[in-house]
Amino acid sequence: MSITFESEKKALRRFLALYLISTFFLIAVGLAIFYNYSFHRIIDHQNSVLKFRTSLIVPMLRKLHTSIEPHLLYPKIEGIHTALYDIDKNYLIGDFKPERVDWHREFWQEDNMLYYRKNLEPYYIGAANIVAAMPLDKTPIIVLRNRIILAFIFAMLFVFFISRWLGKLFLAPVRNTFELLNRFIQDTAHELNTPVSTIVTNVELFKNLYFEFESSEELRRIEIASKRLSRLYDDLVYLQLNHKRRRKIENISFDKLLKERADYFASFAARKNIELKNEIDISVLKEMDREDAIKLIDNLLSNSVKYTRYGGKIWVRLKKGFFEVEDSGIGMDKEALKHVTKRFFRADESVGGFGIGLHIVYEIVNFYGWELDIDSKKEVGTKVRVIWEE
Amino acid sequence: MGRVAFIFVLLLECMIAKEDTALKRCAVCHESKAPPLSRIYRRYLMLYSSKERIRNKMVDFLVSPSLQKSAMPLGMRKRFNPQAHPAYSKTVAKEAAKELIEKFDIVPRIIVPKR
Numbered sequence: 199m200s201i202t203f204e205s206e207k208k209a210l211r212r213f214l215a216l217y218l219i220s221t222f223f224l225i226a227v228g229l230a231i232f233y234n235y236s237f238h239r240i241i242d243h244q245n246s247v248l249k250f251r252t253s254l255i256v257p258m259l260r261k262l263h264t265s266i267e268p269h270l271l272y273p274k275i276e277g278i279h280t281a282l283y284d285i286d287k288n289y290l291i292g293d294f295k296p297e298r299v300d301w302h303r304e305f306w307q308e309d310n311m312l313y314y315r316k317n318l319e320p321y322y323i324g325a326a327n328i329v330a331a332m333p334l335d336k337t338p339i340i341v342l343r344n345r346i347i348l349a350f351i352f353a354m355l356f357v358f359f360i361s362r363w364l365g366k367l368f369l370a371p372v373r374n375t376f377e378l379l380n381r382f383i384q385d386t387a388h389e390l391n392t393p394v395s396t397i398v399t400n401v402e403l404f405k406n407l408y409f410e411f412e413s414s415e416e417l418r419r420i421e422i423a424s425k426r427l428s429r430l431y432d433d434l435v436y437l438q439l440n441h442k443r444r445r446k447i448e449n450i451s452f453d454k455l456l457k458e459r460a461d462y463f464a465s466f467a468a469r470k471n472i473e474l475k476n477e478i479d480i481s482v483l484k485e486m487d488r489e490d491a492i493k494l495i496d497n498l499l500s501n502s503v504k505y506t507r508y509g510g511k512i513w514v515r516l517k518k519g520f521f522e523v524e525d526s527g528i529g530m531d532k533e534a535l536k537h538v539t540k541r542f543f544r545a546d547e548s549v550g551g552f553g554i555g556l557h558i559v560y561e562i563v564n565f566y567g568w569e570l571d572i573d574s575k576k577e578v579g580t581k582v583r584v585i586w587e588e
Numbered sequence: 589m590g591r592v593a594f595i596f597v598l599l600l601e602c603m604i605a606k607e608d609t610a611l612k613r614c615a616v617c618h619e620s621k622a623p624p625l626s627r628i629y630r631r632y633l634m635l636y637s638s639k640e641r642i643r644n645k646m647v648d649f650l651v652s653p654s655l656q657k658s659a660m661p662l663g664m665r666k667r668f669n670p671q672a673h674p675a676y677s678k679t680v681a682k683e684a685a686k687e688l689i690e691k692f693d694i695v696p697r698i699i700v701p702k703r
Contacts, residue, residue: 262698263630272700285637291695321637323694 206372214361221357229346229353240338241312245305248314251278252330256318263322278332282325290325299329310334379542387434394431397424422466429496436493437541437554445487452482453516455491460514463499470508477515484586486566494562497555498523498582505546505580522583530574538572559584610684611691622668623660629692632659639693643685649673650681 258273259282272291273280281292289295299315300306306313314330401421405412460476467474484491502512506527513524530538534545539560544553556572563570563584574580611625618625632642636659649657653673658665676684 326637
């Protein structure tokens, strides 16, 4: 299917991005709280180990206090360092001397070391305070951190797949609608082809056979109406086959083609008493597909004729670096201007059409890497300029 | 010259004698009928922790001995009757306390094993 639903996809992508970002923050905050809680649990556990090991020194100090040996050995506890202080916080002895002691706290942490301070009573060997230190075991913290990162990645992947699945689920009805619309247009185009071709051929034949009807107003109306139908059919087919069609890039005399198409549309303009002015002053050769060039010019001229009121004016200009079609038509407001190149968008529903003309123009301009500049003012007119590099 | 040398030796002897005097005076009783000085020091150490506080408590007791000021356990207080302890001047008491702390301090005797 050639018809896409870009705006719906864009809206859905925005919604999913918002969903993913908010979920990302929620999961991140949740995991951060969990990490903080678990981190403190690890530290608490290591602190309790330090506290337990420190408590083992008390009976050893008692033994020292009562010993009558001339030389005594300072008690050593496996895995920790200890330092003893008297009641006035003077350092007595120890297997290390801390640089700083936080006398107001029981536990503290400094430079990857856990510290524990305990009051001793009675004061064996005069020690009223003991400060113990143990290196912080980082392994469980690293394991915790890795697990949290993994959990975060898995959670985000899960959320991502869920969001994709949700996206497809929500997009399914839109997709179905577009497929139905696409099929309808395809079928309509197919059904239009035979009767339109028959009418156009027979009008030509009728004019050749019966010369007296050549200037007939009724026949001219039939001819114009059938040409409009024929062009509509061409547009629908172009849209349908745009991505499958093979373009034949050649040197095209753009000024000649523009004059030719302007002459062709002159009859339509004349029906509404619209003055179509050509300001084609220069010769321009463009390397492009002929059908693309015709579609580009025809759609712009057709729109101008369609949306210009009785007695209005249309200017077709070809200048250095651009060509433009300007009209004194009904114009558009700024909001409509934003969506005017979207497929099936119609700024004014009072006039017939499918809303594909400017979309085709937009696609062609994009294909050749040119620029499309649309300027419009409600009730004043519209100017569409196709800008290319010389 | 001989006189100067004699006076110097006399002064030196006096100083040495003064250093030993305070604790020696205590040792007279505390080696026989009173609790040993090492045990007294450890008792003070266990109760008061810092040398400054121990010194103050000892001086306080030695200047005016009483049952309340004694740091010894109740059983020992009853047995050795601290009221009967002789009182000393503040200077002598300070000197005795200082000597006692220096002589019986435990911490300098403790060896910290190297890692």
